[in-house]
Amino acid sequence: MKPPYIRPLDIRHGRIDMGHGAGGKAAAQLIEELFLPALDNPFLRQGDDGAALPWPGGGAQLVMATDGHVVAPRFFPGGDLGSLAVHGTINDVAMMGAQPLYLSASFIIEEGFALAELQRLVQSMGQAARAAGVPVVTGDTKVVEQGKGDGLFISTTGVGALAPGVRISGDQARPGDVVLLSGSIGEHGVAVLSQRESLAFETTVTSDSAALHTLVAALLAAAPDAVRVLRDPTRGGLATTLNEIARQSGVGMRLQEAAIPVQPQVDAACELLGLDPLYVANEGKLVAIVAPQAADAALAALRAHPLGREACCIGQVCHDPHGFVQMDTRFGGRRVVDWLSGEQLPRIC
Amino acid sequence: MKPPYIRPLDIRHGRIDMGHGAGGKAAAQLIEELFLPALDNPFLRQGDDGAALPWPGGGAQLVMATDGHVVAPRFFPGGDLGSLAVHGTINDVAMMGAQPLYLSASFIIEEGFALAELQRLVQSMGQAARAAGVPVVTGDTKVVEQGKGDGLFISTTGVGALAPGVRISGDQARPGDVVLLSGSIGEHGVAVLSQRESLAFETTVTSDSAALHTLVAALLAAAPDAVRVLRDPTRGGLATTLNEIARQSGVGMRLQEAAIPVQPQVDAACELLGLDPLYVANEGKLVAIVAPQAADAALAALRAHPLGREACCIGQVCHDPHGFVQMDTRFGGRRVVDWLSGEQLPRIC
Incomplete structure (x- = not known):
């Protein structure tokens, strides 16, 4: 797949900007064009x-x-x-x-x-x-x-x-796999932003920051050999994480907006700040891409764990040579969910 | 052994100063009284x-x-x-x-x-x-x-x-062991200081920065089971490293100043800057504390390696409940080589 960058990094004259640290497209390009060749x-x-x-x-x-x-x-x-x-x-x-x-x-x-x-x-x-x-x-x-x-x-x-032989990686998603999300999105980013001097606003949102290893262990025990990809949607949020996976695996994704849980207070804060919760960082949520036959068992295992009670299926992996992540909106339309481009929320983690 | 600190850290009102990063006594105290209890x-x-x-x-x-x-x-x-x-x-x-x-x-x-x-x-x-x-x-x-x-x-x-069972640690030095040094001291610190805007002076000294793992492998092959302690004298220099080991092992050391190699240009630069090379950082030297019967084999192995050509024996481990590192000076006297106290060379590594 062609890299999604409009032009190569200008290494000779360019400078680091906050976007290079935001976990979106600029960060991916910096890694690909500067770090990877040097550390190959x-x-x-x-x-x-x-x-x-x-x-x-x-x-x-x-x-x-x-x-x-x-x-x-x-x-x-x-x-x-x-x-x-x-x-x-x-x-x-x-x-x-x-x-x-x-x-x-x-x-x-x-x-x-x-x-x-x-x-x-x-x-x-x-x-x-x-x-x-x-x-x-x-x-x-x-x-x-x-x-x-x-x-x-x-x-x-x-x-x-x-364990020997296990390979869970962003390049393992296959068309037909289901996309599971362990809970509601955007809490960490909103909680941090609410404390910024320049923004300070009233909210009851608390960060979801948590260690997810026992949740992962429960999932792997319930659906052995069926978990293809695991990733925690931190910087750049759920949207960026799914785009990364789509690109690594050379597939598309089709999401249902109505299935993605967002706390009302997170929605309200994002509205106030002009943010889309899909791009806001999480620190206690995971995305699991799972073979379809194991989807029910995987979802049940997530929901049985205290950190996955609100787990849900938010979409499917599909064929798409362009690696697009698309979403059926609440209003019956469909839109492309693109990478975070540039800086949205600096120093969120 | 009692900690060598005059008074405990004032955590309530105290602040970090450059000395806490210099690898000497203040850094050791910060680790012992703040980091260790918290991360126990x-x-x-x-x-x-x-x-x-x-x-x-x-x-x-x-x-x-x-x-x-x-x-x-x-x-x-x-x-x-x-x-x-x-x-x-x-x-x-x-x-x-x-x-x-x-x-x-x-x-x-x-x-x-x-x-x-x-x-x-x-x-x-x-x-x-x-x-x-x-x-x-x-x-x-x-x-x-x-x-x-x-x-x-x-x-x-x-x-x-x-390898299973191997234990090389700062607490393994025993009276009678010999103290080996893989080469001359102080080059890294002097090379970095020579480039400081505030100091810039003319010198031909270059940093000794190097990866020492093949030197260590050669030493361990030549003196299996006889190497008690290995350490690279970085921040705080040789003096601080030896004091750390003496304290961890509950022993003293007796060094011969004349045996410690210092390049003439390093000596000259230290004189100019009012520094003692014993406290200046190295990035490509090691101290090995070795059982006496293996000292010759160990020294020969170090000298046979390109990074250890100037290796030498600089002293011995001795009984000392106070953990003092002492040195016979070039002029026939003897002095205590104390820890670096506070800041000598900030941001040297």
Whole structure:
């Protein structure tokens, strides 16, 4: 499939803008045209949020995933930078179908940062890690001068074990597969935005930030060999995640708007902010693309788990050489759900 | 052994200063009094630069190490931020006695950063990774607003495989062991400082930045079961590294100043800057603490490797309940070589 970019990156004169970090089309292009050629290897080229790797002696595969966390503000309803740094990376490991085992953490701290806030965030990390059963086993701390950072950035890396032969990847979706979503969308993005000084608005929305590895384990146990793709729709939201998968697999998708759960308060906040919930980040939801014969069992397994109670089928994978994600709207029409292009919500995770 | 801190951290009112990132006593105290209690687990408490972890199914242990890289400036004689981010983390994995296998990289980029410089640094990473045979298999990119970062920070995490039962750790040094050093000290720190706008001075010193895993493999092959501790003396330099080991193992050390190789240009630059080379960072040297009966074989193996040609024995481990590192000076005296206290060289790696 042809890349969806209008023109190549202007590496000679170009500069990074906020859109390159928003998880949409600009970010994908930066990865494809700058990072992949420079770091070239087949694991990275796979294009998933983590890598499944051979481990000496055979047996389990090693899964490795990393994420930088720069969310602003650092505290928001339902979570904070510390818990998010744990959940985000555990989820990237889990979306490869692996059992997350260990985390590492790199802290880049701005001079002048209050020790009390640092302690609160690191304690929150510790609580999230203990609750998930995935300890932070090694770390590093660097300090940069005042004005050269923004309080605290945390990069976490997770490793996990994946059963031999299992391959759950964005390129495995096939026409006829069903698209499952584990719950309502947009809460994380709205919760963070509600705390921005420039925007502060009243809402009762809390972030859905959560570790999804036990939900994944339940799903895989209920539908072994039938789960083709797992992904958590973070930056760029559900729309961008589905477009990524469609592109990796060389397929189209057909969604039903009416089937996609959105909390009324999220709808209201998005209306106020001029946002489409389809593009708003989640931190505790997953998309599962599953073989049709296992759809009922998979959905039942998701719904039986506390983090998947509102799971639903939101559409199907179809043949489409152009890789379009289309949606039947609530009003009986149909529209293309495109990639997020450029910046929508900077520093949401 | 009692902690070497005069008073506990004032978490309620205290703030991060540059010293907390310099790898000396302030950094150690921050880890001990803030990070360890919050993230509490036995792997982290081990206090090494990486963690050796059980892996399902037995067989090889998993080693995991992480490092944030914030060096300023990003280019220096002998290396750059990209190659340093690869070498630094490979070395942390290798110092556990493991074979490094895979790297992940998290990029935190400041808005406005030139794509051409980003490409140059990522290409340098790729070259260093290919040269070392340790690919960057997964990554993440975040963008922060102009003024909220400093160009580019790279956090890398490395994983490696460690033979079952092997335990090389800072707490394994025993009285009578010999202290080996793989070459001359202080080049990395001096090379980086020579490029600082505020300092810029003329020197021919180049950074020693290098991946040390093949040197470690050669050493372990020559002296199996005799290598107790391996560590690369980065931030805080040789003096701080030896103090850390002395403290972890509950032993003292006795060094011979005349045996510690320092290039004349490094000596001259340190004199100019008022620095002691013992506290200046290295990125391509290792300290090996080895059982006495294997010292000759170990030294010969180091010297036979291109990165260890100037390896030498610089002292011995001795009984000392206070954990002092002492040094016989060139002038026939003796002095205590203390921890780096506070900030000496910020953002050196």
